[in-house]
Amino acid sequence: MPSADRRLEPRRKPRQVRAELTRDRILTAAAHVFAESGYAAGTTNRIAERAxxxxxxxxxxxxxxDAILAELLVRHIDRGTWTGADELDLSPGTLEATVRALVxxxxxxxxxxPALLRVMIEEAPVSQELRDTIDRHGKQRTAQVLDVVVRHPDVHVGDPAVAAEMILLTVEINTHKFMADRGTTPVETFEDELVAMVTRYLRGDR
Amino acid sequence: MPSADRRLEPRRKPRQVRAELTRDRILTAAAHVFAESGYAAGTTNRIAERAxxxxxxxxxxxxxxDAILAELLVRHIDRGTWTGADELDLSPGTLEATVRALVxxxxxxxxxxPALLRVMIEEAPVSQELRDTIDRHGKQRTAQVLDVVVRHPDVHVGDPAVAAEMILLTVEINTHKFMADRGTTPVETFEDELVAMVTRYLRGDR
DNA sequence: GACTATTGTGAGCATTAGCTCAGCTAATTT
DNA sequence: AAATTAGCTGAGCTAATGCTCACAATAGTC
Structure with missing residues (x-):
C-alpha cells in the first residue's frame, strides 16, 4: 500500500459520453461493493471488476x-438538500409540519x-480533506435550517446558529442509527419522537 | 495484510503484575499513536515501539x-457510566438538573x-463483533436513562424506550462533534442548548 | 483515409502491514 | 537450585492492495 495521493481530483476529466458512462459505472459498482464488503475489503480491483x-x-x-468514497458521500449529502426551501411556510402554528418535512x-x-450508508458513515476513514468537502456541502443545508430558525415566529432558542447545527446532526445521526439497525420499533414511532424532540426544542416555551 | 483473526479475546491473560503493566503500556501507547496518526497509520509495530x-x-x-481499539472504546464507554445513578432525584422540578448532569x-x-475520540468514532472500522461489544456496554447506560424517563414525574414522551436511546445518542454525538472541532462558541452556550433540547423534549408540554 | 485526441487495458511492481515462532529471560514453585 | 511456568524478544515471512505505465482501441476531425 503506497502512501496514497491525498488529492481528490482526478487526473483526467471525461470529454466524451462513453467516458461519462464509465465513470458512472465505476461509482455504481463502488456503491455495491462497499455496501456488500465494507470499505477495507472493497478493493479498487473488485470495484473495477464489478464495473x-x-x-x-x-x-x-x-x-x-478515498476519492471514490468522497464522491459517493457528496452525492448523498447533496441529495439531501432541501428542495422546497424557498416556499417555506413561516406562519405561526406550522413549525411541527416544517420539522416533520425535515425528518x-x-x-x-x-x-x-442503508448498508452503503453504514459503511460510509461508520466505517470509512475520513481525512481532513474529505471532512472539509463534507462541511462545504453541508453548509447549504445548515443555512437553510438556520433561516427557518431565525425567521419562524414560533421559534425560541438561545443560540440559533448552534441550534441549527445541532438539529441537523441530531436528525441525521438518529435517522441513520435507526435505519441501520432496525429493531421492532415502527418508523412512525421513531419519526414522531424525533419530530417531537426537535419541535419542542425549537418552540422553546416551558 | 493477512485476513485477520476476528476474535477479540487474547491468547494469554496476564498472571503476573509485570504482565499487567505491559498490557497497560501497550494500551496507553496505542491511545497516543492512534490519536496522533489515525487508525490506519497507527500500525501495531509503531504501537509496540512506542510502548x-x-x-x-x-x-x-x-x-x-482491532482488539486494541475495541478495548480503548470499551474503556471510554464504561468511563461514561453514570455513577450517581442510585440517588437520582425524582421529585418534580428537578428534570433539567438531571439532564444537565448527563450532558x-x-x-x-x-x-x-478529543483526538483519540475522533479517531475511534470517525475513523475506526467497526466490525459486527465490535458493534455488539459496544452495544453490550451501552446497555447499562440506556437502562439508567430509561429508568429516569419512566419514573420521573415531569417526563411526558410517547415512547420511553425510543426516547432513552435517542437522548443518549444525541447527547453523545453532539458533544463529540462540538469537542472535535471547536469553533468560537463557548462550551456553556453549547451545554445550555443541548440541555434545553433534551429537557424540553422530555418535559413534553406544549 | 490519415491524423489527433480521447479513452480503455491489465500484467505486474512496489510497498507495507499484520503477524508468527523459535528461542531467550524472569519469576515462581518445589 | 532445579524445574516449571509465565513473560518477552524481534527478524523476517506472508499476503495482499493500491496503483503505474506502455500500449491498444476507439471516436472525432480534416
Missing part, C-alpha cells in the same frame, strides 16, 4: 480509493441503501 | 489490531483526548 472496467480506467477518473427527508434519504 | 515492548508481546495480549458527564468524557 466491467479495467483497473486502469478506474484510476483515470479517481486518483485513489421525512432524512428518513427517505436513508431508505435507499 | 517499548516487542511486537511479539503485543500479540500476546491482543489477537489483532456534563458527556462533555467531561470528551475533554480528555
Amino acid at each position: 466491467r472496467v479495467s483497473i486502469g480506467s478506474l484510476y483515470q477518473y479517481f486518483p485513489n480509493k 421525512r427527508d432524512a428518513i427517505d434519504n436513508h431508505s435507499d441503501d | 517499548r515492548v516487542s511486537i511479539g508481546s503485543l500479540y500476546q495480549y491482543f489477537p489483532n489490531k 456534563r458527564d458527556a462533555i467531561d468524557n470528551h475533554s480528555d483526548d
